[in-house]
Amino acid sequence: MKHQHPTHPEPKDAQARRARPVVVCYPTETLPQLDLAASAARREGAELLQRLSVPPRSAACIDVPAGHFARIVSVEGPQVGDLNIWNSHNIAERFYSGKTRALHGTHVGTGDSLWSSFPFMRPLAHITCDTLDWYGYDADGGSVHDVIGTRCDPYTGRLLSGSDYHYCCHSNLTRAVADHFDLPPEEAERHVHDVLNVFMLTGFTRDTHQYFMKASP
Template sequence: MHSRFIVPASEGRAVKVGAGQRVRIVDLEGGQVGDVFAFAADDVTEHLSASHTRASTSRLFPARGEHFVTDRRRPILTLADDTSPGWHDMLIAACDANRYAALGVRGYHASCADNLRRSLDHLGLTFPGTPQPVNVFMRIPVADGGRLSWLSAISRAGDAITFEAVMDCVVAVSACPQDLVEINGHKPTPLAIELLDGHDDPNDTKE
């Protein structure tokens, strides 16, 4: 393993990932959703786009070996491995201040939108707005008729999803602070970001 970063519950972190490196997102305690964002390293206005990815793959979420693409339709990440039950989402927007206000929160509440901004700030980067995230471990089944359900994540402690960078990029991860709907079991917990060289075994957990 090259390096490991803890993303505390309800916080975010961003890391630089070189082309060919793998980035593994680990659910440390189980049942935690992570909002994942990716930006081209040489121009952060180019970002991973969920809608462009769905158009590219004709799936709600890519299969192993398929690419996530940017808003310029260039591959940025590949789904390399997944040890979780396989529930992930690319339909739901990142939580933000307006979302929590609509849920009845008065005053400040941590959000994935704020976590993204702070994570990029730490690297000296800015992005205008909040792209649609890749919501790893998030369980939002689509029923007949198109109805969505908000269910608790069923990822287990140590479950992980691994991406391989197709280009030099910045990957940001928010350990989603949502505690008012069921997705995190009403109790956000931490995640980990692990950077591995391309030849490293994604199942090797040695630090």
């Protein structure tokens, strides 16, 4: 694996180079802070307008007007979900998991925003409540709700195992987008993007630094 068998000798000051201090690339103190108390009060008085059940190995789209809440619930066991977000009025503006990760970290939770792609660069949604916030980070460095992974897809499956499987997250999302926005599948697929892995418990192994998952809590 990478970095396990270096082929170049260390310089004499290698330890000093490794000991240099960490600098956070994107300090977030100047970002607008969510009023979580106000959000909680609004949720208490909120009226349920729509309920949608998504069976395993499938996907669905829902329109959420600005100012409304969308609650994602695991109804049967330790399920996980891959979440894509678009501006309903312009699907060229979509969730930017990489920038969300750079701003908020590898896993997101209450108080974090889900940022949109360039040139828009604004919150498409805010996380105002997370009932798994008790989990934190475990001894393996794992946590929930990651913006690390891309999404399972038939192309990587074919690359690694030679098999074709089209009930993976990418294919499920593609079918849902095609249906919701009335697009041919080949066009809908171009709008499917890297995800927020809701409920998914993930991290990086300490020895090889590979992406891992564990059973969701």
